[in-house]
Amino acid sequence: MPDRKPDPAPTGPLHEQVFRRLSADLMAGRFAAGQKLPLRALAAEMGTSLMPVRDALQRLESLGALVGTAGRTMMVPRLSPEQRADLLRLRLMLETGVIGAAAERRSEADLADLSEENTGMRAAAERGDTAAFLAANLRFHRGLAAAARIHFLEALLDPLWMRLGPVVRDQTPDRANMLRTAEYHDAILRGLLRRDGAAARAALEADVLDGAPALTGALLPGASPAPQD
Amino acid sequence: MPDRKPDPAPTGPLHEQVFRRLSADLMAGRFAAGQKLPLRALAAEMGTSLMPVRDALQRLESLGALVGTAGRTMMVPRLSPEQRADLLRLRLMLETGVIGAAAERRSEADLADLSEENTGMRAAAERGDTAAFLAANLRFHRGLAAAARIHFLEALLDPLWMRLGPVVRDQTPDRANMLRTAEYHDAILRGLLRRDGAAARAALEADVLDGAPALTGALLPGASPAPQD
DNA sequence: TTATCGAAACTGTTATAACAAATCCCCCGG
DNA sequence: CCGGGGGATTTGTTATAACAGTTTCGATAA
Numbered sequence: 001m002p003d004r005k006p007d008p009a010p011t012g013p014l015h016e017q018v019f020r021r022l023s024a025d026l027m028a029g030r031f032a033a034g035q036k037l038p039l040r041a042l043a044a045e046m047g048t049s050l051m052p053v054r055d056a057l058q059r060l061e062s063l064g065a066l067v068g069t070a071g072r073t074m075m076v077p078r079l080s081p082e083q084r085a086d087l088l089r090l091r092l093m094l095e096t097g098v099i100g101a102a103a104e105r106r107s108e109a110d111l112a113d114l115s116e117e118n119t120g121m122r123a124a125a126e127r128g129d130t131a132a133f134l135a136a137n138l139r140f141h142r143g144l145a146a147a148a149r150i151h152f153l154e155a156l157l158d159p160l161w162m163r164l165g166p167v168v169r170d171q172t173p174d175r176a177n178m179l180r181t182a183e184y185h186d187a188i189l190r191g192l193l194r195r196d197g198a199a200a201r202a203a204l205e206a207d208v209l210d211g212a213p214a215l216t217g218a219l220l221p222g223a224s225p226a227p228q229d
Numbered sequence: 230m231p232d233r234k235p236d237p238a239p240t241g242p243l244h245e246q247v248f249r250r251l252s253a254d255l256m257a258g259r260f261a262a263g264q265k266l267p268l269r270a271l272a273a274e275m276g277t278s279l280m281p282v283r284d285a286l287q288r289l290e291s292l293g294a295l296v297g298t299a300g301r302t303m304m305v306p307r308l309s310p311e312q313r314a315d316l317l318r319l320r321l322m323l324e325t326g327v328i329g330a331a332a333e334r335r336s337e338a339d340l341a342d343l344s345e346e347n348t349g350m351r352a353a354a355e356r357g358d359t360a361a362f363l364a365a366n367l368r369f370h371r372g373l374a375a376a377a378r379i380h381f382l383e384a385l386l387d388p389l390w391m392r393l394g395p396v397v398r399d400q401t402p403d404r405a406n407m408l409r410t411a412e413y414h415d416a417i418l419r420g421l422l423r424r425d426g427a428a429a430r431a432a433l434e435a436d437v438l439d440g441a442p443a444l445t446g447a448l449l450p451g452a453s454p455a456p457q458d
Numbered sequence: 459t460t461a462t463c464g465a466a467a468c469t470g471t472t473a474t475a476a477c478a479a480a481t482c483c484c485c486c487g488g
Numbered sequence: 489c490c491g492g493g494g495g496a497t498t499t500g501t502t503a504t505a506a507c508a509g510t511t512t513c514g515a516t517a518a
Contacts, residue, residue, distance in 0.1 A: 013471065015287070039500065049473045054500080058284055059291040062248070064384045071480045072500045086380040093326040094319075151315040152392070155293045156385050163381070242501065268470065278503045283470080300510045301470045 014048050015055035021046075022056055026065050026076065026162040028135055029169030033078045036069065065162035076166050084167055085216040091160050092208045094153070095144065099188075099204055100197035102148040110147040111193060114140060118185040125178030133178050134168055140185055144204075147192070164215075171214055180210060243277050244284035250275075251285055255294050255305070255391040257364055258398030262307045265298065294391035305395050313396055314445040320389050321437045323382070324373065328417075328433055329426035331377040339376040340422060343369060347414045354407030362407050363397055369414055373433075376421070393444075400443055409439060 011017075025031055042053045057074045060066040067077045079087065102110075121136035138161060145153050173181075184207035191200025240246075254260055271282045286303045289295040296306045308316065331339075350365035367390060374382050402410075413436035420429025 015471085019291070038498085040498085050500085051472055055284070055287055055471095058244075059288055062288040062292060064381060068500090071498090073480095073498095074500095083380045086382075089379065090323075090381060090385065094322070097322040097326065150318065151312045152293060152319060152389070153315075155388065156319065159384065160381070244501085267468085269468085279470085280502055284501095297470090300468090302468095302510095303470095 014052035015059075018042075018046060018048070018052050019056035019059055022060060023065070023158070023162060026060070027138060027158075027165045029131075029165040031076045031166055032169060033076055033166040035076050035166075037066070037074045037076070039073075060162070063159040063162065065159060077163065079163065079167060081217045085212075087160060087163055087167075088208065088212050088216060091157065091164070092205065094157055094160075095141065095208065096201050096205055098145065098148040098150055098153060099191075099201050101150055102144060103192050103195050103197035103200050105149045106147040106192050106195075110143070111189065114143050114147070114185075114192070115189055117143060118182060118189065121185065122179070122182040125175060125182055128175060130172055130178070133173070133181075137181060144188070167215055173211070173214065177211070177214070181207060184210065243281035247271075247275060247277070247281050248285035248288055251289060252294070252387070252391060255289070256367060256387075256394045258360075258394040260305045260395055261398060262305055262395040264305050264395075266295070266303045266305070268302075289391070292388040292391065294388060306392065308392065308396060310446045314441075316389060316392055316396075317437065317441050317445060320386065320393070321434065323386055323389075324370065324437065325430050325434055327374065327377040327379055327382060328420075328430050330379055331373060332421050332424050332426035332429050334378045335376040335421050335424075339372070340418065343372050343376070343414075343421070344418055346372060347411060347418065350414065351408070351411040354404060354411055357404060359401055359407070362402070362410075366410060373417070396444055402440070402443065406440070406443070410436060413439065 022037075031037075037057060039050050039054055039057070042057075043050050046053065057066060061068060061074060065076075066074045069075050117136055117140045121133055121140060124130075124132035124136055142154070142157070142161070145157050184203050187203035188200050188207065191197070191203060251266075260266075266286060268279050268283055268286070271286075272279050275282065286295060290297060290303060294305075295303045298304050346365055346369045350362055350369060353359075353361035353365055371383070371386070371390070374386050413432050416432035417429050417436065420426070420432055
């Protein structure tokens with residue numbers, strides 16, 4: 001496997017390095033809901049002073065990825081079933097809303113990257129590696145959004161993923177689920193290849209809604225949030 | 230006019246007070262695109278040290294409402310026509326995506342508030358007060374989103390408004406535009422009243438798209454971003 | 459007059475330290 | 489054995505000061 005990203009190369013101010021690291025941890029589900037993140041502990045762990053981690057935590061709070069407790073200590077939020085359902089609904093809305101643009105604008109490189117990502121995901125699924133599966137799934141969907149080439153889209157979706165991470169964490173999809181996800185992704189890719197936005201959208205919707213019950217506790221009333229009443 | 234919000238009551242940490250103030254200034258279009266916001270100037274203006282304003286500016290940056298210049302000074306971003314179009318597209322997508330929920334869940338109080346807001350907006354339009362018009366328009370649309378009762382929705386829309394503020398600022402709608410907006414809003418309200426999501430959505434789309442050319446420079450290809458191809 | 463070099467003023471960044479508030483835990487009384 | 493009270497500890501917040509980078513402006517030379 002070629003080195004696509006050798007290493008993000010810890011560049012820029014410390015608070016941004018901390019921010020990137022914590023963001024990635026959040027999205028990857030390395031933090032549990034309800035977990036508290038004390039300033040001094042993190043600072044010590046990273047070998048910096050309080051200020052950079054304080055900056056990073058505050059930014060994450062304003063993104064909604066963390067919440068402040070009564071004592072102002074940052075905590076990764078516990079989401080109610082309704083909140084989890086709304087989270088998924090918004091993600092579905094955004095992703096289905098832009099996949100038409102992705103179908104039009106996707107480059108060959110986009111297709112190749114997404115395809116490779118999905119074969120990796122399927123491999124993880126077959127080997128039962130849920131952690132790798134979830135990480136690959138995240139990358140696939142973020143790549144999908146990137147292919148749409150819409151400014152500010154990542155800025156909307158990433159915070160949703162950060163909130164989703166802890167939710168996905170304590171949920172173990174079985175092999176059948178994971179393989180089904182890979183199938184959906186294949187269907188999405190076929191749609192993108194043929195520049196058939198509608199087909200890709202249908203597959204995407206099926207993909208998101210398939211995993212929804214497990215995440216929300218079988219909530220999510222209407223399938224599509226608002227295509228036409 | 231009854232005192233709905235006597236005063237947000239400067240509560241909480243300083244950095245949050247600063248954040249709220251700057252956010253409001255951004256959304257209201259009190260800052261111009263390209264304007265730089267030096268730490269020490271703002272700190273002196275508000276009578277605090279650097280740290281609280283630094284925190285606030287950093288949070289705004291991570292929301293995308295500000296961008297850091299080469300010298301790390303924060304600046305309100307200059308948006309390209311494409312960026313402005315995408316901004317509007319995303320706003321339209323989100324607002325139309327949730328207005329169905331608003332039509333279902335809106336309370337009587339929601340209707341009353343929105344209606345009052347719109348009469349105020351129309352009054353501002355007739356008297357040619359564009360600042361008041363824009364402020365009322367903002368409150369109307371934010372109220373619309375609030376009526377949908379979808380968690381995290383404000384967290385997605387507010388950053389868009391913050392980026393839109395400076396764009397709207399240096400654009401002076403004529404009286405006809407403003408009055409037309411009030412008409413669209415009336416149509417939206419009629420839709421909400423009858424719990425007719427489709428009608429409300431159509432009026433909302435017309436509302437947003439009507440103002441789009443002036444904001445983007447006549448961009449915005451397809452009307453609805455992705456209902457059905 | 460214009461271009462260039464250099465210094466001074468300004469920028470955000472980070473660490474340290476003092477502070478206030480909330481929390482935790484142990485001890486005492488029931 | 490259980491419930492409260494109170495002090496010690498831990499929490500985030502903010503200011504100050506030292507730092508490094510950039511920008512800017514003036515003087516000098518072509």
